[in-house]
Amino acid sequence: MRDIVTERLVLRLLQPRDVPAFAAYRSDADVARYQSWDTTYSTADGERLVAAQQDVDFGDSGPWVQVAAVDRVSGELCGDCAVRVVTDQPQTAEVGVTLAPARQGSGIATEALGAVVTRLFEQHGIHRVYAETDDRNAAVHRLLERLGFRCEARLIEADWFKGEWTTLRIYATLHREWCAPL
Numbered sequence: 809m810r811d812i813v814t815e816r817l818v819l820r821l822l823q824p825r826d827v828p829a830f831a832a833y834r835s836d837a838d839v840a841r842y843q844s845w846d847t848t849y850s851t852a853d854g855e856r857l858v859a860a861q862q863d864v865d866f867g868d869s870g871p872w873v874q875v876a877a878v879d880r881v882s883g884e885l886c887g888d889c890a891v892r893v894v895t896d897q898p899q900t901a902e903v904g905v906t907l908a909p910a911r912q913g914s915g916i917a918t919e920a921l922g923a924v925v926t927r928l929f930e931q932h933g934i935h936r937v938y939a940e941t942d943d944r945n946a947a948v949h950r951l952l953e954r955l956g957f958r959c960e961a962r963l964i965e966a967d968w969f970k971g972e973w974t975t976l977r978i979y980a981t982l983h984r985e986w987c988a989p990l
Contacts, residue, residue: 814919963976
């Protein structure tokens with residue numbers, strides 16, 4: 809993946825040097841609450857994830873790819889965007905975003921995810937990008953709406969997640985609708 813450079817960030821594939829900061833924010837209870845991992849996320853888990861991505865290319869269909877969002881000035885890992893080009897629908901990608909607690913509320917998630925979605929549409933021929941969210945995660949709903957995604961579905965108690973039935977929201981945008989927010 810060629811780096812994506814925005815006003816405040818460099819977006820690039822997650823690297824071994826990112827793992828300590830990556831594991832630290834992933835193990836935070838507030839960060840892990842709506843994510844597929846839990847607060848026991850460790851440095852070893854992060855190392856395994858980075859190793860598993862060595863032969864995965866951004867924009868190719870198949871597994872999830874973690875794109876590090878790195879502060880251009882400090883070099884600090886602020887968070888990451890997750891991207892998966894699905895295998896059962898042509899030109900369709902799923903995305904997600906996770907930020908370190910100290911960087912939340914700063915517009916970094918909008919900048920990072922907006923740049924990733926723009927790259928998917930402009931350089932990888934993606935037709936539709938979607939995100940699946942927990943209904944209780946109002947912050948990510950606002951983020952996706954700010955980026956121009958629309959809520960396409962609300963699936964009531966459709967997912968058994970972390971010991972309880974949860975409601976999901978599906979947000980999406982099409983290439984022809986996308987106006988880069990940057």
